[in-house]
Amino acid sequence: AQWALDSLLAGSSPAKGSIAVPHRLLHTAAIPFAPHTGPGPFDTWLQQTLNYTHLGAVRAAVTQRHDTRHPLQDRGEAHVTLITPPEFSQILAPAGVTHADLIRIAQQHRVQSIAFRPICIGRQQIPDPVEPGANQVVYNLIVSSPEWLRLRWAVWDHFVALGGEPSRWDPQYHYPHVTIGFTHRDLFDQDGVHKGRNSCWRPITLVD
Structure with missing residues (x-):
């Protein structure tokens, strides 16, 4: 029940109600690596950067199917987060892992050339605490790559080598996605x- 992904990739008939995702969105090798770091607890993370332009048609298709009274917003960029800000600030950095370490490991794994596959369009929602009967909704492209897990395990190896407690961080706990929009x-x-x-x-x- 992976939304018939394998058959879709093989070129069979599209699933009913499916949303088109351009192949070009998956091609990131020519996009420059974008480092993100700063003094705040949510300022430092590691990402693979995507071409936001190629996400436009996906966002338009999702917007057409978006059933809520609130329009979708987005950040004007596209990426997959590989190390989250809380992972870095709360677990990795206290053990001595630096942003430079993340960049070094990312470069070793050629992060912008990592191949990945799209799984489905995901939706998450919670009740709006302010507006009765309304939901706060987020849409994203759920994606997967074994190379991302290998990169995260390399960060874990460095974390443990610096004396970090192995049980404090699980590299397998990773939900890679590309944010499309939110209410x-x-x-x-x-x-x-x-x-x-x-x-x-x-x-x-x-x-295509």
Whole structure:
């Protein structure tokens, strides 16, 4: 029940109600690596950068199917987060892992050339605490790559080598996605949602 992804990639008929995702969105090798760091607890993370332009058609298709009284917002960029700000500030940095370490490991793994595959369009939502009967909604492209896990395990190796407690951080706990849009704000684990296959909302079809 992976939204017939394998058959879609093989070129069979698109699944009913599927949303088209351009192949070009998956091609990131020519996009410069974008480092993100700063003094605040949410200022430092590691990402693979995508071409935001190629996400436009996906966002338009999702917007057409978006059933809520609130329009979708977005950040005007596209990426997959590989190390989250809380992972860095709360676990990795206290053990001595630096942003320079993340960049070094990312370069070793040629992060902008990592191949990945789209799984589905995901949707997460929670009740709006202010407006009765309304939901705060987030849409994203759920994606997957074994290379991202290898990169995260390399960060874990360095974390443990510096004396970090192995049980404090699980590299396998990773929900890679590309944010498409949200009604109020982005939603995270602490909001009680998970951006994995469990949140698949619409199937996808890869198109030229």
